Amino acid sequence: MKSDSHDVDFSYFGGAESLTEGKRSARRTVVVSPTVNDDGRSHPGPPQDPADFLWLMTEEPHRSRRMAVMKAHPDVVKLMGHESLTKYVVLAVVSLQVLIAMQLRHSHPFSFWFLFLAYAVGGTANHNLFLAIHEITHNLAFKGIDANKALAVLANLPIGIPYSASFKRYHLEHHKHLGEDGIDVDLPTHLELLCLNNVLGKTFFATFQIFFYALRPGFVRTQKLTRWHFINLVAQLVFDYVLVQAFGIRPLLYLLFSSFFAGSLHPCAGHFIAEHYIWDGLNQETYSYYGPLNILAYNVGYHNEHHDFPSIPWTRLPALRALAPEFYDIIPSHPSWLMVIINFIRDPEVGIFARVKRPEKGILLSGEVTPSGNCSGSEKD
Structure with a gap:
């Protein structure tokens, strides 16, 4: 994860060591408890070749660290399990958004007040709902699977x-096949690399992230539809129809604008880029963030902790880090989601190319992954 620059095999970086001659960007990440090889201040690694992704044959780091943490701290299992607070937060945020939408039924969609509320309040609230669905996934x-799926439909x-139904399977594959090309749809495609690998392209990507995450999975690999896809679709169409019939189109526009802003140039949306893009020349593919925006985002900033222990709910992820600081305080993390967006756009050492990819291990058959197994586990619908 961290190594002295003299120990790096520059063949991984396509000869990019020639770019290190006094032209490096300032270090972006921080380390609470620096190691000998990474003091948390200097730039620890060489730049990456911007013409391609970083292809690695190594295993993703989360399984091995999970085993090490469990061996060192057996009590970690006490942190696992469901969190009853989640459903109340979901109900509160859903109610807030519906109430604001109804109140704006007489406001012009492009008025300052309408757009301000859609960005500042609606964007934050709908981003919170994105991450509620992530948690519920x-x-x-x-405790029950169907109850979780129903709450996700409500959120x-x-x-x-x-x-919500399609996100579940894609996201579980993201965990089980992190970085695997053709399976992990969180990864940018080669077409995105070709078209968006400059300041203008990165600005476009950061502005319209929500569309990339919505459309990319369908181009990379499709899913077999289940009854929960149908339930999700029908519930949403009925809700949208009733809202429009009762209050007009403007409340629905408020909700759609909120969703767009939630996945655009919004401080909370910085986590999309912060989580798995490579920074500071490190081969590290998952980054955490421990700042105040976690309050609004189900502690998704504790992302190394979450990938290590997906069965620990959002309220207990800080306790996991506190339980095992010798594992987590030595990992570089981001100090700001907002600055992640800014640095991603302006920093030539970070871009669409800055992702770890691994060759696909499974064989795709009818939307399923073999022999690694269906990432939806035993949930057949």
Whole structure:
């Protein structure tokens, strides 16, 4: 994860060591407890070749660290399980968004007040709902699987477009096949690399992230539809129809604008880029953020902790870090999601190319992954 620059095999970087001659960007990440090879201040690694992704044959780091943490701290299992608070937060945020949407039924969609509320309040609220669905995807709101799926459908309503059912399978594959090309749809495609690998392209990508995450999975690999896809679709169409019939089109526009802003140039949206893009020349593919925006985002900033232990709910991720500081305080993390967006756009050492990819291990058959297994586990619908 961290190494002295003299120990790096520059063949991984396409000869990019020639770019290190006094032209490096300032270090972007921080380390709480520096190691000998990474003092947390200097730039620890060489730049990456911007013409391609960083292809590695190594195993993703989370399984091995999870085993090490469990061996060192057996009590970590006490942190696992569902969190009953989640359903109340979801109900509160859904109610807030529906109430604001109804109140704006007489406001012009392009008025300052309408757009301000859609960005500042609606964007934050719908981003919170994005991450509620992420939390619920791991069955962390209820003990029962169907109850979690139903809550995800409810959380989806103010977002305006149905996606919770399809997100579940894609996201579990992201965990089980992190960085695997053709399976992990969180990874940018080669076409994105070719078209967006400059300041203008990165600005476009950061502005319209929500569309990339919504459309990319369908181009990379499709899913077999289940009854929950149908339930998600019908519930969303009924909600949208009733809202428009009762209050006009403007409340629905408020919710759709909120969803767009939630996945655009919004401080909370910085986590999309912060989580798995490579920074500071490190071969590190997952980054955490421990700042105040976690309060609004189900502690998704504790992203190394989350990937290590997906069965620990959002309220207990800080306790996981506190339990095992010798594992987490030595990992570089981001000090600011907002600065992640700014640095991603302006820094030539970070871009669409700055992702770890691994060759696909499974064989795709009818939307399923073999022999590694269906990432939806035993959930057949």
